[in-house]
């Protein structure tokens with residue numbers, strides 16, 4: 443139902459990345475997340491892994507509930523910023539939501555109104571310390587539509603070069619190579635919707 447690729451950059455001198463991703467199937471769809479633990483190094487990695495585990499363990503819940511749950515569980519930590527999407531192939535719908543600055547872009551495989559690109563509305567805040575009012579957006583999706591998530595170790599102008607045709611893993615590798623800032627961990631997650639029942 444989806445095909446995805448991921449590329450990661452770990453800041454030199456750090457043992458592991460503070461950025462994590464999740465692509466996980468549940469009964470009604472696919473939960474997709476990119477998470478950036480505040481700061482970098484081991485502590486950031488541990489917080490973002492905790493967030494990923496919370497999402498995975500409750501993947502059947504609505505995404506607003508999931509973010510609230512992460513917020514409660516991460517209160518004693520430095521927190522994370524994250525973007526989440528829930529794809530429902532059965533209904534041809536995607537719900538997405540972002541807190542902080544993990545950029546989200548959807549590239550349409552078959553743009554009908556001339557604009558192939560939609561951007562995720564991000565709300566300023568940190569999950570675990572400053573949760574904004576949460577509002578998720580629901581948009582229709584079609585086969586071939588491709589979702590890009592990139593943490594802030596990737597320069598935001600990456601969105602000018604996206605295509606719904608490029609192989610997801612190749613796209614993730616290319617974006618990381620061309621747009622990583624080099625002074626932060628970086629993660630690019632590219633997910634293509636390969637099937638929608640309509």
Ligand SMILES: [Mn+2]
Pocket residue numbers: 478593594595626627
């Ligand atoms: Mn970062």
